[in-house]
Amino acid sequence: MTDTPAVRVRGLRKTYGDTLAVDGVDLDVAAGEVVALLGPNGAGKTSTIEILEGHRDRDAGEVRVLGHDPARAGLDWRTGIGIVTQDGADLTELTVREAVRHFARYYPEPRDPDDAIELVGLTGKADARVRTLSGGQRRRLDVAIGVVGRPRLLFLDEPTTGFDPQARRQFWALIRRLAADEGCTILLSTHYLEEAEALADRVAVIVDGRIVAAGTPATLGGRATARTLVRWADGRQETDDPAALVASLTRRYGGVVPGLTISRPSLEDVYLDLIGDPS
C-alpha cells in the first residue's frame, strides 16, 4: 500500500430535485484496500459510486480518486479505473469475446480478452451472443469487461446479483486474487452481508445518504466486544466470559451440556441494528 489514498471523499452531497441522496459522506479507501458499501435500497450507494467514477455530478464536497477530481479528470485517469455498473452496457448482438475485445481497446495495457473471459468462468460461452446469456452469466461478462483493462481501482456496484452460490464463490476468489496478486483497490456495494464479510478489509454502512458506521467486518458496530450469548437445553445467558460459563455448566450437568450453542452477533445482526430494523 502507498500513502496516497485511492479514494478520498469529504462532505459529499448529491440531491435530485427534493431528494437528498448523499448527505455529507466522508470516505477513505487506501491503495490496495477492499472496501464494501452496505445500506438499504435508496441509501445513496450507487449515487456515491457513480460520482467517484465521474459518471455523475455532485452538489458539494471534495472528491479525489487516484489523486484526481473525477469531474475533471482526463482519459489517462479513466484507463486506471474499472467499472461494473448495476445495468451493464447494451451489447446484445455482440458475442462475449467481441464485447470484451471491444472494451479492451480502450486501455493501454489490457489483459488478453480470452484471459479476462476465463477469469470469470465464461470460456464456454465466448462465442455466444450476449443476448443469449443468463442473468448471472451476463453479470460475469460485466465483471470481465470491468477487469480487462487491468485497473488500479475497480468499482463494483452489486456485482453478484443473480449469481448462483458457486458463481458467487468463484467471484470472491477472483476479487481476492485481484487484490492480493495485482494490488488492485476495490470499492464494491453489496446487499449480501456474507459477501462483505468474505471480501472486505473494511465496510461502511450508509443510511439515508450518511455513513452511520465504518470498520472491519469483525469490529463493526462494537461486534468484537459484544456480549456472547450462551444457550443450552433449559437456559440462556449473555456473558463476557463464555469459557467460565461453559465450565460451570459442564460441572452442573456432570459432563456434556445438552443443546449447547455459543454465539456472537453476526454481521447481519449488527447491520440490521445499525439501519434501525425493528424486527
Ligand SMILES: Nc1ncnc2c1ncn2[C@@H]1O[C@H](COP(=O)(O)OP(=O)(O)OP(=O)(O)O)[C@@H](O)[C@H]1O
Ligand atoms: N437519476 C435519479 N433521479 C432522481 N432520483 C434519483 C436518481 N438516482 C437516484 N435517485 C434517488 O436517490 C436516492 C439514492 O439512490 P441510490 O441509487 O444512490 O441508492 P442505492 O443505495 O444505490 O440503492 P439500491 O441499493 O437500491 O441500489 C434514492 O432515493 C433514489 O430514488
